[in-house]
Amino acid sequence: MENPFNKISGLNEALQHMQDGMTLMFGGFGGVGSPPSLIDGMMAKGLKNLTLIGNDTGFPDIGIGKLVSRGRAKKVIASHIGSNPVAGRLMNEGDLEVEFSPQGILAERIRAGGMGLGAILTDIGLDNEMVSHRKKRMQLNGKTYVVEPALTAEVSIVFAKKADPYGNLVYDKSARNTNPLVAMAGNFTIAEVEEIVPLGSLDPEEIITPGIFVDMVIPTGGVNWKWAWE
């Protein structure tokens, strides 16, 4: 495959962009659409003290849950940790800081970060102490809003069905979920993909994430965990 933009690379090169203590954003919803090879690579590299930002903490052996349940994260920003009981235990024991954000607000904070905005205004969570606590409020046009800060990360990792050498991405059904948002919000975005196709072979009308947001493309080794429903 021609590589005119030098974006097509491999797992080892991707892992060189990751260090202990970094802030990393990941795509996926209950593990669906999370990049398996990058997560395994991060495990093998022994990365720790990570701040992880994403929809949820997966399951103990599925998706980002592998890192969380083995104590590799110091903090997560997520909407749900219920499917990973280890995350709940680590939180209760004080070994994991969890910032809960309502699911769509979290998605929108990530999108705002990716769109170059500073924050969003929302009425979600106004009457909820745990959500709006210590957050700034403001009045606009006679309504009260919570100011929810935008989120970005040093590195974003996403999982897509197809990429071309420019990093244009197409996803697969509900595995799209947070991936297009996460792809925009990384200072350095790595896409793990099922297939790399030649430049010009993706219909420009069908591209979901323009390659301008993607810095590196690596082929996936495939999903290697057993789903809860299997």
Add this chain to the structure above:
Amino acid sequence: MGMGIEARNRMAKRAAKEISGGMVVNLGIGIPSLVPNHLPKDMRVMFHAENGITGMGPSPEAGEEDENLCNAGGFPVTIVPGASYCDSATAFGMIRRGKIDLSILGSLQVSSKGDLANWIIPGKRIPGMGGAMELAAKAKKLIVLMNHTDKEGRPKIVQQCTLPLTSAECVDMIITELAVFKISGGKLILAEYAEGTTIDEIAAKTGCSFQIPSDIKLMEQ
């Protein structure tokens, strides 16, 4: 759940009567996921999933599952003609913009004026709110399907929620194994009672007073 499949199906069947053709409906996990089984086969309903599907269909046959086509609970689904996929931000834009006609959720407690508490038990279970806060606040109509009492037999319908609120004054209807309540203008109204129970039993198992209208009837089946 602590409740037999028959009772759960009766509740799901009752909730299904609130759905009409053309609606956009979001279902929570647990008993709400049984609701589509009780709809007429030819009814066109768009089931919305907050992970980015509009137009979910039934579960696939064993062996036909697609790991990249799952509902928000992570279980394989199918799609119906006219379905679409979107990212999570768009899926929640649909919710906040008021495009969801009906949301059916489970709950831990509901207050007499429709406050919903279904996301944490402080010090015990803290799974996080997921998408419940936005669905509760922004769906046009919110139905709660839940057991009438908790595992210790304590009322789940209460004067004031003791658990942290998911959203205030958002519940329109409560369906339990014993009764159907409507909440209107901040008032709790007993609309229907299940066969085999009495209003006295319902009152004894409910943590607040409620209105009993003259047209109260048996729970529809």
